Amino acid sequence: MQEQLLDWYHREARDLPWRRTRDPYKIWVSEVILQQTQVVTGTAYYERFVERFPTVQALAEATLEDVLQAWEGCGYYARARNLHAAAKQITGQPFPETYEGWLALKGVGPYTAAAVSSIAFGYPKAVVDGNVRRVLSRWFAVKEPSDHWLQTTADEQLFHADPSSWNQAVMELGATICTPKAPKCPVCPVKDFCKAYQSGNPTAYPAPKVRAEVKEVQAVALIVGDQHNLYIEKRPEKGLLGGLSGPPLEQVQAGETVEDALKRLLDRLSVPDAKHLGTTEHTMTHRHFVVRVYQAEADLPLSASTAAMSKLDRKILRLLQEKQGALFG
Secondary structure, three states: OHHHHHHHHHHHOOOOHHHHOOOHHHHHHHHHHHOOOOHHHHHHHHHHHHHHOOOHHHHHHOOHHHHHHHHOOOOOOHHHHHHHHHHHHHOOOOOOOOHHHHHOOOOOOHHHHHHHHHHHHOOOOOOOOHHHHHHHHHHOOOOOOOHHHHHHHHHHHOOOOOHHHHHHHHHHHHHHOOOOOOOOHHHOOOHHHOHHHHHOOHHHOOOOOOOOOOEEEEEEEEEEEOOOOEOOEEOOOOOOOOOOEEOOEEEOOOOOOHHHHHHHHHHHHOOOOOEEEEEEEEEEOOEEEEEEEEEEOOOOOOEOOOOOOOHHHHHHHHHHHHHHOOOOO
């Protein structure tokens, strides 16, 4: 089975930029990006990021603001902050070559540690991501695999002579053949070893996860300035859109009205009043944001909005464009 899967992988694997290198830094960046980003979209972000920061030293020496700006659009900005912090830990010493060594770095979890150590250094540790979970569940016809079972089974299946190719082959199989809703079983290189295929109902494995309820988050935002110069503030690391720059925001807390949150925002900035521009909405994983946007004139420092901003912030500012008929990047 291992031989058949590896033969298929070496013959059919997609040509992706991070597969053309053994540079642990670039492999690491790719794995962090792909955790929450689809391959097609992630490829463009990866190429842009490694062009801006071609080495771990370049990343470590950059300011956090520069890193966040390069990450803009990729979402989940905690990934960029952790990547930057871990780069500072690594600079000046060799890259870790073991699973445990990578796990000791800021923000590096079991999946990333296994992926980078095995792909870049051939360390014998199996990766477990969503694709691997699905593949293993189907190979062994397990409907509700526990995390412990998944890691133990993945480690048992690992091809120790080439952990790099094996881990990538299992993930590639899950991404391109053993897909969630329409697996291409007839062309699967290892279908003869798959119990779910033999059952005649492969999509029954694994059982669907119960989706977390999407929580609505209400907030108010204030735009001070125009499309050329705005008041931008850096938000605290913890809280709504933490660590990012953007127009001032206040979340509507439990028991509050929108008017209460707006008053708190205006009082904080010593702004007497504001006019309502409109409302924008944006969904991030399990949170749906409904933001009422206001505009005001105030004696606050304005600057060109070149800071790293979230997609929600860009939507907020787009209301200004729509109201004033001006082009805003």
